[in-house]
Amino acid sequence: MDVRILGGLSVRENGVSVVATAAAPRQVLALLAAKADQVVPATVLLEELWPSGAPRGARAELQAHIQGLRSLITTALRNSEPPPPGSSWLDRRTAEAVLVSLPGGYRLDTGGGSHDAWQFERATGAGYRAMESGDLQRASRRLGEALGLWRGDPFADVAAGPHLRAEIERLEESRLSALDQWVEARLQLGRHVEMVPELSELVALHRTNESLHCQFIVALLRCGRQDEAQEVYQRLRDGLRRESGREPSPRLRRLQRSIMTFRPAVRMPVGAFV
Secondary structure, eight states: OEEEOSSSOEEEETTEEOOOSSHHHHHHHHHHHHTTTSEEEHHHHHHHHOTTOOOTTHHHHHHHHHHHHHHHHHHHHTTSOOOOTTOOGGGSOOHHHHEEEETTEEEEOOTTOEEHHHHHHHHHHHHHHHHHHTOHHHHHHHHHHHHTTOOSSTTTTSOOOHHHHHHHHHHHHHHHHHHHHHHHHHHHTTOHHHHHHHHHHHHHHSTTOHHHHHHHHHHHHHTTOHHHHHHHHHHHHHHHHHHHSOOOOHHHHHHHHHHTTOOTTSOOOGGGGO
């Protein structure tokens, strides 16, 4: 099974999509895919579908969604190669073995397949370890690979209840952490000129993210673009005041004070103002 959640939901068995078109079973599959190879309690699935409280007959409706998903899986499994000669019917993968019923819940069994969130976690872990050891080239490469797995917002085409929203928030935080470390690695490698356009787009998307703004200001200063660096700081300050009524952090204020006295010939470490 191939599972992708870092963008629109995609779950394929034997290359065939098993994603339902109706909203509710799609939502059930999304939560099972987020927790693939783990048991998701039926109570959690009910809370996801009915956050204000499950109505009478909700469990029967959930079971109907499960059966509908199994029908899609059965269709996909028909495309699978027959088991090798001499094997028994027990060796044949069935819909019930893919979407497993267990006491208290259900499990989506990937059968050792791929999952983009797992690939992301492995690549970011390798990138973070490389950063800690000072191997900036490897850190930049592995974190770039991790970020390249993203195709858009997680579960972009799924209606999200409380449990999926929590998962989306967790994934987005992981993405921002990887992005922050990737940018830092690139800047420490002296790639400030090529990072300026990238950072310009990133701060436009994340208008109050102080870390990205700090990195953008550092990149601009290294390019000798002090006036633009000052403008970036001011936009961040205005955005923070407007959205939360707060001022930039002491780290950003120290960086702002250094803008007018910065000499481009002096190399400024990204973390100099922590």
